[in-house]
Every structure is written in C-alpha cells, then in structure tokens.
Amino acid sequence: MQFQTPPPEKKGQRSERWQEIVKTLKENKGEWAIVGDFSPGVATHIRRGKYPAFLEDSENIDPSVFMAQHWEVTTRKIEGGKRNDVYIRWIG
Numbered sequence: 001m002q003f004q005t006p007p008p009e010k011k012g013q014r015s016e017r018w019q020e021i022v023k024t025l026k027e028n029k030g031e032w033a034i035v036g037d038f039s040p041g042v043a044t045h046i047r048r049g050k051y052p053a054f055l056e057d058s059e060n061i062d063p064s065v066f067m068a069q070h071w072e073v074t075t076r077k078i079e080g081g082k083r084n085d086v087y088i089r090w091i092g
Contacts, residue, residue: 018053
C-alpha cells in the first residue's frame with residue numbers, strides 16, 4: 001500500500017469520438033443510434049452529464065437536468081452480460 005494524494009480530476013476533456021457522435025445524433029434528431037458496446041457505467045455517466053461533448057449547448061444548467069431534457073440514453077445487455085449496447089438519441 002502507498003499513501004499519496006490523487007492527481008487532479010480530468011474535467012472538461014472532450015473526446016473527438018464523442019464530439020462526432022453528438023454531431024451525428026443532432027443531425028438525426030429523434031432517431032435512436034447504437035453508439036457502441038461499453039461497460040454498464042458508460043450510459044450512467046452519459047445520463048449524469050459526465051461527458052462534456054453532450055453538454056455543449058447547456059448554459060448554467062445542472063448537467064443531469066440538461067441531459068434528461070435533451071437526450072435519451074438506454075442500454076441492452078450483450079450476450080454474456082458484462083457489456084451493454086448503448087443507444088442514444090437527441091430529442092432537442
């Protein structure tokens with residue numbers, strides 16, 4: 001065991017991959033798209049507004065509130081149950 005202070009949290013990072021996904025979803029408002037298969041926590045983090053690419057249009061709004069008002073995120077378990085297909089749509 002080692003005692004040390006954790007490094008600063010990396011907030012505000014913008015993945016080009018997620019920015020491209022958001023752009024494409026916004027171009028197809030209301031349509032569900034499967035964005036990939038991920039560990040179950042990814043969808044939860046997206047819903048809570050932890051992915052900055054989804055929040056670009058928000059102004060002084062709680063990230064989870066903004067997400068609930070503008071995005072829908074759902075998952076379906078993949079065979080084996082350790083990962084989920086993540087589906088997202090922009091509702092505007």
